[in-house]
Amino acid sequence: MSVEESPVSLSEAPTRRLNMIEAINDALDIMLERDPNVVIMGEDVGYFGGVFRCTAGLQEKYGKTRVFDTPISEGGIIGVAVGMGAYGLRPVPEIQFADYIYPGLDQLVSEAARLRYRSAGEFIAPMTVRAPFGGGIFGGQTHSQSPEALFTHVAGLKTVVPSTPHDAKGLLIAAIEDNDPVIFFEPKRIYNGPFDGYYDRPAKTWEHHPGSEVPEGYYSLPLGKARIVREGAALTVLAYGTMIHVAESVLAEKGVDAEIIDLRTLVPIDIEAVEKSVEKTGKCLVIHEATRTSGFGAELAALVQERCFYHLEAPIERVTGFDTPYPHSLEWAYFPGPVRIGEAVDRLLAAG
């Protein structure tokens, strides 16, 4: 049951202040408890509880056959998860960093994504692959990437990116319950607090952010449904993950009445929310941290121009990372921060 459909409104459910790591841990805890077929595996996820602590305490609570460490073999992890899914389990493998997911690509693209289709529904791969992604943590080129577009391009995969602890919990529960393979990218820059894009200002925690009010117990947010972060009339921002918070702060500081849409799920995308907003504002800014060429922003721009062209008053703007590997010392030069977003907003506002 989704929150939207729930007879109990969120305000009535008791909430706790959680950061995104705690919210993810809470979701995993709840699903391990509810469904004996859920298993969690990955590098260092067992006794240690994961390098980001997302699985802390879960092995102790549910035992070693439910939550366990794996060899350093992402292809093996995903391949084993496909076999477990065929048996009837519901594996939730963790890939320690999205940057390490590539050895598992063949098992994701050729196997998990196509198993239902090629077997005409005889076998399915109901797995949720969790992976921290994105930069801004001085992770260098191997701990900073945002490879979501590689997965949105694959027929049969769903791709989800939460931007708040509240959403992370509800979306992760929905992903685990989903009978299709889901890539669940966790923006690690906002694990501990909503990053506003100003790397030279003090970091914030989740403490004062409404998105950290996380209802206790079980709830799920439907995949394929966007969230309107802020209603506005001047322009539409399409973004997800960390960039939601950066966009929010930049547009607030510029005093622009923007409508910000958190896509939450990239495939399947909530096209109605996108169309409705762009038809209202007539201007569209697409933001992602990933490299530019063939990024998911290209898909968004294409969708908007195909479906909302006659409402557009300005060319669609894309703000993205540059087409370079993520540089270590110059990561803030790569990051699509306030200056890059600000320029694009100015161009949009000046047009039309």
Add this chain to the structure above:
Amino acid sequence: MAERPARSGKPRGNLPPLELYVPEPRYRPGDEVDYSHLAIPDAGKQPRPDEACKPDETWPLCGDMIRVLDGEHRAVGPWDPKLDPETLRRMLRVMALTRAFDDRMYRAQRQGKTSFYMKCTGEEATSVASAFALADDDMVFPSYRQQGILIARGYPLIEMINQIYSNRADKLKGRQLPIMYSARDFGFFSISGNLSTQLPQAAGWAMASASKGDTRIAAGWVGEGASAEGDFHSALTFAAVYNAPVIFNLVNNQYAISSFSGFAGAERATFAARAIGYGIAGLRVDGNDPLAVFAAVQWAANRARSNMGPTLIEHFTYRAEGHSTSDDPSAYRSAHEREEWPLGDPVMRLKRHLIALGEWSKETHEEMDRDVAEEVKAVAKEAEKNGILGHGLHHPFHTMFEDVFEDLPWHLEEQAEQAVRERRIKWPDWDGQ
């Protein structure tokens, strides 16, 4: 940027320059073939360790070759599974049926009834005898040449042909290349076409079975060529780490399309020998000896089922025909290889064994061959009523968009509408199917 010198290495004392070694098979088209370099041990001489032994106790068997049928067609030695004549006759019949099926489907492809086919001629024992040694509800993760397992388990031949013809009765809705079967109710996992991907999946299924306290084990199949894939190694690692109840059957049929087994490392070590480095039991078996194959798989199955862990079995055999209907082996190997192959033919060997036992005769064999050929012919005719590839009797059009996801998302709904529109433009009288 500065240009790099073409060759920067300086002579180092008396050391010769480095040389790159590229493997080359012994024989090419037209060559005389001499297999005297192949060590073929006598049948019955290989020790049979306890099924609960430590993995490294199987080390001698990784370089040896388990053989049961001797030169006089008798079953000898500790690996003789002592099967009763009725079981042997059933095994023979399934192998003969598999061969007859292959022959008919190969011809069907040549007649344009389908796009593609793959025979398993000469390798029938590696799947049929293995299937006889497993429980019917053990889960198999096949590669693309294990049709013998489906036939051994009694999967209806008509379902196989419907799939090969991609017709309206094809359970896979015409989505898969011919022979890429899926048969969940027969414990037969969906065949991928990408190589070795099924092995970590088999390990994962086995881990799941163990974690649930089940009694079923998993068995995967892979060619020797595909053992070079990373998935082979991750599968063995996972199986070893979690002591998974799984059997890896590596069918060493000497060829990966045109590349001989040397390109998978066969010149350096046997494929069975890889097992020991992972801490897995390894067996090397005469893949053309159905009794030896049965005995080896039975040993591994008993071992897995009693929580003693995984086994890698190298089935040493020969791909008697081309890789597929798209392949012409006369372009790269000597035709004499098949004629001279020192391990003979699995169907003939089992036939002679049964005759030696006094349980079979030339006449009954000929009668069986006629029977299985007739059976396949009749089923193929029946299947043709459901259509052959490209003749219009396919699955309803809209099924193309189903099963990408459990539910149809909006973008696939839109694309399905477009596909229907295109079809109506092309075929104005289309009935919507």
